[in-house]
Amino acid sequence: AGCAKSEDDDEGSTGAAGSEQAEGSEQQVTGGSGPTCTIADYGGEKIDLADATVGFSQSEKEANPFRIAETASIKDEAGKRGVELLTANAQSQFSKQISDVQALISKGADLLVIAPLNSDGWDPVLKSAADKKIPIVTIDRKINAEPCKDYVSFIGSDFTEQGKRAADKMVEATGGKGEIAILLGAPGNNVTTERTKGFKDRIAEKAPEMEIVFEQTGEFVREKGQQVTEQLIQSNPDITGIYAENDEMGLGAVTALKGAGKEPGAVKIVTIDGTRNAVQGIVDGSIDAVIESNPRFGPLAFETLDAFTKGEEVGQDLVIEDSEYTGHEAEADLGKAY
Amino acid sequence: MADLTLRRALPADRERVLRWLQEYGVYLGVALLLLVNIAFTPNFLSAENFRTQAVQVAPVVIVALGMALAIGSEGVDLSVGSVMALSTSLLALYMGYGPWVALIVAVVGGAAVGLVNGSLIAFIGVQPIVATLALMVGARGLALVLLPQLEDIRDPGMATLGSGEFAGVPYVVLIAAALAVVVGFVVRRTTFGRQLLAIGDSRPAARLAGLPVRRVLIVVYVASGVLAAVAGFLATARLSASDPTSLGNLMELSAITAVVVGGTPLTGGRVRIGGTVAGAVLIQLLTATLIKHDLEPSWTQIAQAVVIILAVYAARERGKR
Amino acid sequence: MTVVKDETATGRHVAYDAGEPAGDGRGDRLSALAQQHGALVALIAIAAVASLSFDSFATTGNVENMAVSSAFLAIVALGMTFVIVTGGIDLSVGSVFVLGGVLAAWGSRHGTVVALLLPLAVCGLIGLVNGLLVARLRLAPFIVTLAAMLGARGLMLALTDEGANTYLVAEGSFFADLGQGKLLGIGAPVWITAALFVAGGVVLRRTRFGQHVYAVGGNEDAAALMGAPVARTKTLVYTLNGLLAGFAGALNAAWLDSGVTILGYGMELEAIAAVVIGGTLLSGGMGFVGGSLVGVLLLKVIQNVINQIGSLDSAYQQVVSGGFLVLVVVALTWLARRRRVP
């Protein structure tokens, strides 16, 4: 009954997006064999995933494409495997996420999948889970703790790497010269920190002539991206490129540039995420490149849990391969975007 | 309490200066910021730039107008940001029937929230801050239930409204200016305006004088809801998208700041529309200055805090408690 | 003349002398009780229904989790109660809370004393500035503390390299035990919170300072004319609130083992809601700390129940919370109005 229920909800809440996402590309783990973990190392007993209850804690409201696709993918996979899934949504409040996970534990979750809102501050949860020897897989963001002791594995992108790749694209698009601006994500968020660091490091390394003249937060929100860009193009009319740390802010920048009467492509825009709207932007010529951050964690997460509960070895750090969208291939790849 | 206000009289000329500052301090602040920017910000003195600032501040002004009414009645409306979100959701849902129908639906939605706010306050006697807090939570939730995620709006009419202009002035700005004139007129010249001020100043006296206290309060919150919905409409048009998650976030605080910085006391009984517009412009210019000079978020916030305190200090009602 | 005096107090006040509400007291008394303890009644009712409906609700684990996670908000609500009783409001507590946590985590490298004193000093100072601006310059509390909310978060961001740095609490320190330790199976934060509430209750109810807090909220001008130190009382109350919010943040950091930078958003509204649900009037002059504690627990239990229901969509969760708030507030106001003397 449990799984039927969760499927129904899935339908109701995410509607079309849920069914479309099936076309999307599955996550692939990048090569290389990092350290691994087994249930013996971790402590705990083998169970059959099909009989287990999995608790899933989502960090933000399912109101942006990334979170929608992420939650839908987890729910779909649980449904496919007939696993009972308990869900909770922290609505961007970290203290609520801590309570959420603890509630999931007390409700009898045997396994946990967590999309953390923040990397630090997980001690109380990890302790509660350790008391009951509940295996934890974190997705899309890491928890700062010891793998295979405090949690089993992390599955997700390398945000620093994403920043670096965005820098590569920016250099490519602008020829490695000129002034560029960064639309930062929400302050205090480690995605912001890492995407910024990766980008800046790679620019310094590959295109020292390029100058980052402007860094303001757009809080991952389209409207803010638009407003900040509007100010930017007044004060720095010679800007050659804008790096937006997510698609939404990038799309806001596009609207702002359009409003200021700039031709599409006059200012190069590189963004991260890979939502359909952004990829469409490439097709339209307003965005130059999008680095993907793949949200479809369901299959890989459950595969990992399945293997782990059977006693097999699983990787501690499953960094996934993110694709990217540029130029003419973008149109063909539009179907892969979420 | 006026009989016993604890006040110190100041030497007459200093008193005069302070009174002047109280009345016009916010305009002085705007002028100062303009001068600083003209001197130190590259490319500040351009029509394009002023246009940008005006366009960005327009929704805040519109919301602040409604907020000024609520504050004048000794209340406050925390639900305005969520009403903007609700408005944008309704717009997305009804855009199929054309932008005007959608606008009407959105305005009706805003009015409905205002009606609930007003009824809770006027009939049940719930304190405005609590009543509107509840609707702030509820209306945002409703917005997300109606439209779970951001949706692009590709209606050409909306696009024109968002970026078009008349005689060089963007529609968005024209609408905000027109609304400010209307609200200013209502406050100064109508029976409703006078009654609103009396109710904000002394509720029991207004009641005993036979004023339609409940009706006035309900109209105030409905007006605030409607104005917020219109602001949501304009913001949506400008963004060419409906984003119920983030649209209007913290708008209540910006609007309250604009109103108070503009010299309207939170204790009610007084509404300054010109000041409110200037207050919104002051905050807008400040934000723009900080962004254009690429300050870090930490310093941006600290600077805003300091300026708000200074502005409110200048505009404070001397003597009134 | 003495005789005449007594006649003034003719039998009409007998009802008063008997110490009960005038008239057929029972209905009045019930609604008085319900108003004061309405939140408690709701809390008990919801908890009872929840434990019958969800097996996992009344488990020790769940109850303890709720208790610990309520503790931090409760401490903030305690300070907020004082502020609201004076007729003020403090929007800065969320920012001060997160700042307190960051300072404590940073300070914990230099020992427990620093970890506790640093946040108390800085947050107390912010409260003091709020208090001085409100009490001495007579600026509106709403706007002063709104500015402080921006300022305190700005300061926190400046300290953490725009939020990029999360300071970790030194391993195994006594400070960490404050957050994570247990006594008789109950988490230290719960004990600390309980102690603070008892102390807060005594201060508000049984000390002169407490009487002044009520007096200032009841009628500021009259309080001043009656010789109550209005400005000092207000300043103290905001300072106390800053201290408590900072301490709650520090305690939270000890619990989480790190100075998380993304906390505290919307906490001020949650605290205000809890205080109001607990029966304290926003107009000042009335209120009690026990109610605020119940208010916090009520909010947390509702959240927990929503979690128990499980797959409720996040958007619906908000609608439910909003609707619930409306219900509670309407009920409380209605009861209060029935009692109000014209």
Next chain:
Amino acid sequence: MAAANEPAGRPAPDGPAPPAGPAGAAERPAGPGVLAVRDLTKRFPGVLALDGVDFTARAGEVHALVGENGAGKSTLIKVLTGVYRPDEGELTYRGEPASFATPLAAQQAGISTIYQEVNLIPVMSVARNLLLGREPRRRGGLIDFGRMHREAARMLLDYGVRVDVRRPLAELGVGAQQMVALARAVSAAGRTDVVVMDEPTSSLEPREVDTLFGVIDRLRADGVAVVYVSHRLDELYAVCDAVTVLRDGRVVHTGPLAGLDRLRLVSLMLGREMGEVSAEGTTKFSGGHHEGRAGAEPVLRAAGLTRRHELHDVSLDVRPGEVVGLGGLLGSGRTETAKAIAGALPLGAGRVTVAGVPVRTGSTPAAIRAGVSLLPEDRKSEGIVPGLSVRENIALAALPRMSRYGLVSEARIDAVVDTFVSRLRIKAASTHQKVGELSGGNQQKVLLARWLAMQPKVLLLDEPTRGIDVGAKAEVQKLVDELAEDGLGVLLISSDVEELIEGSDRVVVLRDGAVVGELTGDDVTEDRLMEAIAAAAGPGAGAAGPGKEGGRG
């Protein structure tokens, strides 16, 4: 604060000693000056409230401070007690220069004040109000509520107020609240040198006034300097030794009261010649009864007004051109009756008819539309809108009539406002001055103007002359007379018995929210009224001493 410093061990100040009979004040030698000001000036924007005032309060002397509304009495008191700081001039206290930064400082120095209008905290209990800042404490510094309640109850009993001191102050009538304020100020007398009373009797009825006089006599005997402000001349002659007359912020006379006759005093206050003044009686009522239009249908008919705990089947009629007085003790339900008729109180039962047309009860707008206007008792919080101008306050109720399509017509407002400002001689810097800045009497006149602008059929006046100076009082009284002559029905509530008797054609006596008698024709005299009230109080009431609480029987 160390517990040792506390007056915890100090016995609670005694209540007033049994009054020492009529004050033989005049014979007393004046003591040394305790509190004095010289050349005091205080300005408000646009107003010179005090202009070079010299004033000395002496130990063991009751010093009256009199003058018209707005003469500067309250301002002087506020400067004396640390509420305002003077612009110029010096203050000496106990022979040394002093300056009080706050009321608290003045209080700590030994100056207790009862300010004009009750200033207590309505939501706090009676006991907490009474003892705020000097609550009895236990050894640990915590307040001892048991003792506090006992002490408070005992203190109040001395003032004839028997209430549950644990209940909110707001549940008391204005008069009882005033007694609490009095008890509060005077009970600090153990360490007090000066007691200042700004119109303490304006909401007291005769018996309470007597109690107050007893207190004042005791204070004088204790060598306390008392500063006493009142507009009731009888009172001045009953308790005061010396008098200072203020006019427009200046001292026009100061000296012993004995030997200064009434007419001379009034002429000093008003700044008019003796001859002009002598033509006027004590009250300005014609005294001649206007019989209304005999046999005319009542313009107001209230029947069976009932409200839980407050009103029990109250019925009364007012005919056009008739002034009906409403008599009774404090808290007898007069205010409630007036408010109920004006629609300001929801009723359990009862009907109100105006000129034969039934009016929906419980709705102020409905009552006003029907032609009923109420001048509320609590001018400060229920009457004026302090932040609005004189003009806007006058026009407030009549706004809809003075506007078209919801737009205010300034011209019409100006016409009405100008008429009333000159007719009622409202004294303001301009009609754009905030009403909150006017003196009490002028505020009252503004309110009267507000209601007269409505051209009501029935005027309910709840303590219309409270706190109004002799000149203004006479004007108001004359106005009431005129209005009645014009055919208005007037319901007059007044704690000033003389005023009630002289002004009313008929008096309805209330007790405990029920009508217990009615005086008509020749029975409308002070004695008969006192009799009616006393009879109503019932036998045995006099014996309802502190120990016996079952007096209601």
